Amino acid sequence: MSNENKQVKHVTMVGDRTIPPKDARFISIYIMGQRYKVPETLTIVKAMEYAGYQFKRGCGCRGGICGACGTFYRVLGDHNIYTGLACQTVVQPDMILAQTPFFPPNRADHIGLLKSKLPPDEQIATLYPEIFRCVGCGTCTRTCPMGIDVMNYIAFFKRGDVLGGAKESFDCIMCGLCVVRCPANITQMKVGMAGRRIAATRLIPSSAVTRKRAEQVRAGRYEKMLSELGQMDKEKLKEIYVSREREPNLSQPGEWMPKDQSHL
Numbered sequence: 001m002s003n004e005n006k007q008v009k010h011v012t013m014v015g016d017r018t019i020p021p022k023d024a025r026f027i028s029i030y031i032m033g034q035r036y037k038v039p040e041t042l043t044i045v046k047a048m049e050y051a052g053y054q055f056k057r058g059c060g061c062r063g064g065i066c067g068a069c070g071t072f073y074r075v076l077g078d079h080n081i082y083t084g085l086a087c088q089t090v091v092q093p094d095m096i097l098a099q100t101p102f103f104p105p106n107r108a109d110h111i112g113l114l115k116s117k118l119p120p121d122e123q124i125a126t127l128y129p130e131i132f133r134c135v136g137c138g139t140c141t142r143t144c145p146m147g148i149d150v151m152n153y154i155a156f157f158k159r160g161d162v163l164g165g166a167k168e169s170f171d172c173i174m175c176g177l178c179v180v181r182c183p184a185n186i187t188q189m190k191v192g193m194a195g196r197r198i199a200a201t202r203l204i205p206s207s208a209v210t211r212k213r214a215e216q217v218r219a220g221r222y223e224k225m226l227s228e229l230g231q232m233d234k235e236k237l238k239e240i241y242v243s244r245e246r247e248p249n250l251s252q253p254g255e256w257m258p259k260d261q262s263h264l
Ligand code: SF4
Pocket: 133, 134, 135, 136, 137, 138, 139, 140, 141, 150, 151, 154, 181, 182, 183, 184, 185, 186, 188
Protein backbone atom coordinates (compact mmCIF):
# COMPACT_ATOMS: atom_id res chain seq x y z
CA MET A 1 0.00 0.00 0.00
CA SER A 2 3.03 2.25 0.11
CA ASN A 3 2.83 5.40 -1.96
CA GLU A 4 6.27 6.74 -1.18
CA ASN A 5 6.83 7.97 -4.69
CA LYS A 6 3.32 9.06 -5.40
CA GLN A 7 3.06 12.46 -7.09
CA VAL A 8 0.25 14.93 -6.40
CA LYS A 9 -2.44 14.34 -9.00
CA HIS A 10 -4.42 17.39 -10.08
CA VAL A 11 -7.60 15.57 -10.81
CA THR A 12 -11.08 16.12 -9.46
CA MET A 13 -11.59 13.87 -6.48
CA VAL A 14 -14.88 12.55 -5.21
CA GLY A 15 -16.56 13.34 -1.91
CA ASP A 16 -15.01 16.07 0.19
CA ARG A 17 -11.44 15.14 -0.61
CA THR A 18 -9.18 18.10 -1.11
CA ILE A 19 -7.33 18.69 -4.31
CA PRO A 20 -3.84 19.39 -3.01
CA PRO A 21 -2.45 22.77 -4.10
CA LYS A 22 0.00 22.56 -6.97
CA ASP A 23 3.08 23.27 -4.87
CA ALA A 24 2.02 21.18 -1.85
CA ARG A 25 5.04 19.68 -0.11
CA PHE A 26 5.08 15.97 0.70
CA ILE A 27 5.73 14.89 4.26
CA SER A 28 6.13 11.50 5.93
CA ILE A 29 3.51 10.25 8.35
CA TYR A 30 3.09 6.81 9.94
CA ILE A 31 -0.22 4.99 9.81
CA MET A 32 -0.36 1.71 11.73
CA GLY A 33 3.43 1.60 11.65
CA GLN A 34 3.73 2.10 7.90
CA ARG A 35 5.35 5.24 6.46
CA TYR A 36 3.49 7.18 3.79
CA LYS A 37 4.23 10.37 1.91
CA VAL A 38 1.23 12.67 1.85
CA PRO A 39 0.62 16.31 0.91
CA GLU A 40 1.20 18.51 3.95
CA THR A 41 -2.12 20.32 3.47
CA LEU A 42 -4.40 17.40 4.29
CA THR A 43 -6.27 16.60 7.45
CA ILE A 44 -5.50 13.20 9.00
CA VAL A 45 -8.67 11.68 7.51
CA LYS A 46 -7.84 12.92 4.03
CA ALA A 47 -4.21 11.88 4.39
CA MET A 48 -5.32 8.35 5.30
CA GLU A 49 -7.54 8.25 2.25
CA TYR A 50 -4.72 9.61 0.15
CA ALA A 51 -2.57 6.76 1.45
CA GLY A 52 -5.17 4.27 0.26
CA TYR A 53 -7.35 3.65 3.30
CA GLN A 54 -11.11 3.65 2.90
CA PHE A 55 -13.52 4.50 5.69
CA LYS A 56 -16.52 2.26 5.33
CA ARG A 57 -18.05 2.19 8.81
CA GLY A 58 -18.18 4.85 11.47
CA CYS A 59 -16.57 7.33 9.10
CA GLY A 60 -18.40 10.16 10.83
CA CYS A 61 -19.43 13.69 9.94
CA ARG A 62 -16.02 14.99 8.82
CA GLY A 63 -17.11 18.30 10.23
CA GLY A 64 -15.85 18.19 13.81
CA ILE A 65 -19.17 17.50 15.50
CA CYS A 66 -19.78 13.75 15.76
CA GLY A 67 -16.73 12.58 17.71
CA ALA A 68 -16.16 9.49 15.55
CA CYS A 69 -12.58 10.31 14.59
CA GLY A 70 -10.77 10.69 17.91
CA THR A 71 -7.07 10.12 17.29
CA PHE A 72 -3.96 9.77 19.39
CA TYR A 73 -0.63 10.64 17.86
CA ARG A 74 2.98 11.26 18.64
CA VAL A 75 5.65 12.96 16.61
CA LEU A 76 9.02 11.30 16.11
CA GLY A 77 11.47 12.47 18.74
CA ASP A 78 8.77 13.97 20.98
CA HIS A 79 7.70 11.95 24.02
CA ASN A 80 4.29 13.62 24.31
CA ILE A 81 1.04 11.94 23.35
CA TYR A 82 -1.26 14.32 21.49
CA THR A 83 -4.94 14.04 20.69
CA GLY A 84 -7.08 15.48 17.96
CA LEU A 85 -10.03 14.92 15.69
CA ALA A 86 -8.79 13.31 12.49
CA CYS A 87 -11.19 15.36 10.40
CA GLN A 88 -9.96 18.64 11.88
CA THR A 89 -6.26 18.09 12.50
CA VAL A 90 -3.81 18.79 9.69
CA VAL A 91 -0.95 16.33 9.33
CA GLN A 92 2.55 17.31 10.34
CA PRO A 93 5.93 15.79 9.51
CA ASP A 94 6.72 12.49 11.23
CA MET A 95 3.32 12.15 12.83
CA ILE A 96 2.71 8.63 14.18
CA LEU A 97 -1.01 7.97 14.15
CA ALA A 98 -3.12 5.60 16.19
CA GLN A 99 -6.84 5.63 15.54
CA THR A 100 -8.80 4.73 18.67
CA PRO A 101 -10.91 1.63 18.14
CA PHE A 102 -14.47 1.94 19.39
CA PHE A 103 -15.16 0.21 22.67
CA PRO A 104 -18.44 0.99 24.40
CA PRO A 105 -17.89 2.92 27.62
CA ASN A 106 -20.01 2.20 30.66
CA ARG A 107 -23.38 3.88 30.32
CA ALA A 108 -25.75 3.65 33.24
CA ASP A 109 -29.51 3.33 32.80
CA HIS A 110 -30.45 6.84 31.69
CA ILE A 111 -34.12 5.99 31.12
CA GLY A 112 -34.39 4.72 34.68
CA LEU A 113 -32.53 7.82 35.77
CA LEU A 114 -35.12 10.14 34.27
CA LYS A 115 -37.93 8.25 36.03
CA SER A 116 -36.16 8.17 39.37
CA LYS A 117 -37.44 10.45 42.13
CA LEU A 118 -34.00 10.96 43.64
CA PRO A 119 -32.75 14.56 43.80
CA PRO A 120 -30.69 15.39 40.66
CA ASP A 121 -27.30 15.35 42.42
CA GLU A 122 -28.05 11.95 43.96
CA GLN A 123 -29.08 10.58 40.56
CA ILE A 124 -25.61 11.26 39.21
CA ALA A 125 -23.87 9.98 42.34
CA THR A 126 -25.94 6.80 42.29
CA LEU A 127 -25.42 6.01 38.63
CA TYR A 128 -21.80 7.05 38.34
CA PRO A 129 -20.26 6.68 41.82
CA GLU A 130 -16.86 6.34 40.18
CA ILE A 131 -16.73 10.15 39.77
CA PHE A 132 -15.62 10.25 43.41
CA ARG A 133 -12.50 8.33 42.44
CA CYS A 134 -11.29 11.32 40.38
CA VAL A 135 -7.77 12.16 41.48
CA GLY A 136 -7.78 15.60 39.89
CA CYS A 137 -4.92 14.80 37.53
CA GLY A 138 -6.33 16.98 34.73
CA THR A 139 -5.43 14.46 32.03
CA CYS A 140 -8.99 14.53 30.68
CA THR A 141 -8.90 18.30 30.31
CA ARG A 142 -5.54 18.17 28.52
CA THR A 143 -6.87 15.39 26.26
CA CYS A 144 -10.14 16.97 25.14
CA PRO A 145 -10.01 18.11 21.49
CA MET A 146 -12.94 20.44 22.16
CA GLY A 147 -11.04 22.39 24.80
CA ILE A 148 -13.55 21.47 27.51
CA ASP A 149 -12.43 21.60 31.12
CA VAL A 150 -13.49 18.00 31.67
CA MET A 151 -12.04 17.72 35.15
CA ASN A 152 -14.03 20.79 36.11
CA TYR A 153 -17.36 19.37 34.96
CA ILE A 154 -16.67 16.18 36.87
CA ALA A 155 -15.95 18.39 39.89
CA PHE A 156 -19.31 20.15 39.41
CA PHE A 157 -21.10 16.78 39.50
CA LYS A 158 -19.10 15.70 42.56
CA ARG A 159 -20.24 18.86 44.35
CA GLY A 160 -23.85 18.13 43.38
CA ASP A 161 -24.07 21.07 40.96
CA VAL A 162 -25.79 19.25 38.09
CA LEU A 163 -26.67 22.41 36.18
CA GLY A 164 -23.06 23.61 36.38
CA GLY A 165 -21.78 20.25 35.12
CA ALA A 166 -24.35 20.21 32.33
CA LYS A 167 -23.30 23.66 31.14
CA GLU A 168 -19.56 22.95 31.41
CA SER A 169 -19.90 19.70 29.43
CA PHE A 170 -22.26 21.13 26.83
CA ASP A 171 -19.78 21.12 23.91
CA CYS A 172 -18.84 17.45 24.38
CA ILE A 173 -18.97 15.56 21.08
CA MET A 174 -18.62 12.13 22.71
CA CYS A 175 -15.27 11.29 21.12
CA GLY A 176 -14.25 9.26 24.17
CA LEU A 177 -10.61 10.38 24.23
CA CYS A 178 -10.86 11.57 27.84
CA VAL A 179 -12.34 8.21 28.84
CA VAL A 180 -9.42 6.30 27.35
CA ARG A 181 -6.88 8.25 29.38
CA CYS A 182 -8.61 8.53 32.77
CA PRO A 183 -6.62 6.68 35.45
CA ALA A 184 -9.80 6.37 37.55
CA ASN A 185 -11.77 4.72 34.71
CA ILE A 186 -14.43 7.40 34.76
CA THR A 187 -16.62 7.66 31.66
CA GLN A 188 -16.76 11.44 31.70
CA MET A 189 -18.76 11.80 28.50
CA LYS A 190 -21.58 9.60 29.80
CA VAL A 191 -21.64 11.41 33.13
CA GLY A 192 -21.90 14.71 31.24
CA MET A 193 -24.71 13.38 29.08
CA ALA A 194 -26.63 12.14 32.12
CA GLY A 195 -26.17 15.56 33.72
CA ARG A 196 -27.47 17.35 30.64
CA ARG A 197 -30.47 15.03 30.50
CA ILE A 198 -31.29 15.64 34.14
CA ALA A 199 -30.81 19.38 33.71
CA ALA A 200 -33.05 19.47 30.64
CA THR A 201 -35.84 17.45 32.23
CA ARG A 202 -35.74 18.69 35.81
CA LEU A 203 -33.75 21.89 36.20
CA ILE A 204 -34.31 24.06 33.13
CA PRO A 205 -37.82 25.34 32.29
CA SER A 206 -39.07 23.64 29.13
CA SER A 207 -39.36 25.75 26.00
CA ALA A 208 -42.83 26.61 24.72
CA VAL A 209 -41.66 26.09 21.12
CA THR A 210 -40.35 22.60 21.89
CA ARG A 211 -43.52 21.68 23.80
CA LYS A 212 -45.65 22.79 20.86
CA ARG A 213 -43.55 20.77 18.41
CA ALA A 214 -43.71 17.67 20.63
CA GLU A 215 -47.49 17.96 20.72
CA GLN A 216 -47.59 18.22 16.92
CA VAL A 217 -45.41 15.10 16.59
CA ARG A 218 -47.62 13.18 19.03
CA ALA A 219 -50.73 14.30 17.14
CA GLY A 220 -49.31 12.72 13.96
CA ARG A 221 -48.65 15.92 12.01
CA TYR A 222 -45.55 14.51 10.31
CA GLU A 223 -46.69 10.93 9.69
CA LYS A 224 -47.86 11.51 6.10
CA MET A 225 -44.69 13.43 5.21
CA LEU A 226 -42.46 10.71 6.68
CA SER A 227 -44.36 7.98 4.91
CA GLU A 228 -43.97 9.84 1.57
CA LEU A 229 -40.26 10.22 2.16
CA GLY A 230 -39.98 6.55 3.08
CA GLN A 231 -41.43 5.55 -0.27
CA MET A 232 -39.16 7.72 -2.41
CA ASP A 233 -36.23 6.18 -4.22
CA LYS A 234 -32.68 7.35 -3.61
CA GLU A 235 -32.52 9.57 -6.71
CA LYS A 236 -35.70 11.43 -5.80
CA LEU A 237 -34.45 11.93 -2.25
CA LYS A 238 -31.19 13.33 -3.60
CA GLU A 239 -33.09 15.65 -5.93
CA ILE A 240 -35.26 17.17 -3.22
CA TYR A 241 -32.28 17.43 -0.86
CA VAL A 242 -30.19 19.31 -3.42
CA SER A 243 -33.06 21.62 -4.47
CA ARG A 244 -34.16 22.44 -0.91
CA GLU A 245 -34.49 26.06 0.11
CA ARG A 246 -31.46 26.90 2.19
CA GLU A 247 -31.26 29.21 5.16
CA PRO A 248 -28.80 32.03 4.40
CA ASN A 249 -25.49 31.91 6.21
CA LEU A 250 -25.38 33.91 9.43
CA SER A 251 -29.09 34.74 9.59
CA GLN A 252 -30.26 35.75 13.04
CA PRO A 253 -33.00 33.80 14.86
CA GLY A 254 -36.41 34.83 13.55
CA GLU A 255 -34.93 36.67 10.55
CA TRP A 256 -35.56 33.99 7.95
CA MET A 257 -38.39 31.63 7.08
CA PRO A 258 -38.68 29.39 4.00
CA LYS A 259 -41.24 30.36 1.37
CA ASP A 260 -42.80 26.91 1.60
CA GLN A 261 -43.83 26.51 5.22
CA SER A 262 -46.06 23.51 4.70
CA HIS A 263 -43.47 21.19 6.25
CA LEU A 264 -42.86 23.20 9.40
S1 SF4 B 1 -8.56 12.04 33.98
FE1 SF4 B 1 -10.00 11.05 35.41
S2 SF4 B 1 -8.96 11.17 37.38
FE2 SF4 B 1 -7.90 12.63 36.05
S3 SF4 B 1 -8.99 14.60 36.41
FE3 SF4 B 1 -10.00 13.62 34.69
S4 SF4 B 1 -11.72 12.50 35.61
FE4 SF4 B 1 -10.28 12.97 37.26
